[in-house]
Amino acid sequence: MAQMGGISGLVYSALPVAVLVPVNTAFGLVPAISAALGVAALILLWRLIRRDSAQPAVSGFIGVGISALIAWFVGASKGYFLLGIWTSLLWAAVFAISILIRRPVVGYVWSWVNGHDRGWRKSRRAVLAFDxxxxxxxxxxxxxxxxxxxxxxxxxxxxLGLARIAMGWPLTAVAALVTYLAIRTAQRAVHRAHPHDTETDADVAPAGY
Known part of the structure; x- marks a missing residue:
């Protein structure tokens, strides 16, 4: 959640879309693209002024820029959503393949973010939780x-714009909650298997996550 800018970052990510659709309906493609880029730029400026983490806003601005460019090439506002649509398919495939080969992505990301080794793979319960x-x-x-x-x-x-917003941060929040619970389950399983090596995991890792 921190990498995405927290709850505010998830909400901010929906604002360019919320502006794009009505502006496109009222004024056309170019004003809609300009409005979306303008909102993304304002969000970036606001984060810089507040001295918040700029990385989510910079990434968001780049994403809006690429999406706007695609919409301009396609010649229709719906082209703005192509990047997100096909990126979703890509990630769905990556995550699904990781399960099939018994290498759940969530487990490896957790190990990388928190500096843990991959000892969790020795615990069937931990692997199942990450699956x-x-x-x-x-x-x-x-x-x-x-x-x-x-x-x-x-x-x-x-x-499409409504679906993008409705299936954005709300679903991300649900998936993040499931991920958190899975991490807690995996930590307890690993702790039981190696109590001396992981005695502080349950207290430290969730805050870092």
Whole structure:
């Protein structure tokens, strides 16, 4: 959540889309693209003024810029959503493959973020917990792709914008909660297997996560 800028970062990420759709309906493609870029720039400036972490805002601004460029090339506002649609499919595939080969992405990301080794792989319960968390992300990314791709093909730009927002931070929050619970379960499993090596994990890792 910290890497995404916290709750405010998730909310900010929906603002360019919330501006793009109505402006496009009222004034056309170019003003809509300009408005989305303007909102993204203001969010970045606001974070800099508040001395918040700028990385999520910079990433968001770059993402909006790329999406706007795609929309301009496509010649329709719905092109703005193509990057997110196909990125969702990519991540769904990556997470799903990691489960099939018994290397759940969530477990490896947790090890990397918190500086842990991969001793959790020796615990069947820990692996299962990370599998379930990874499946949750597969469902989130897969649902985003399926719904938004359908709306894109149906030329339902307004509904596409609503789906982008509704399936954005709310689903991310749910998946993050499942991930947190999976990490807690895995920590307890590893702690029971190696109590002397992991005695502080349960107290330290969630705060860092």
């Amino acid at each position: 379930l968390a990874t499946v949750t992300w597969v469902l989130v990314f897969g649902a985003r792709f399926a719904v938004q791709h359908h709306l894109y093909d149906a030329n339902q730009t307004g509904w």
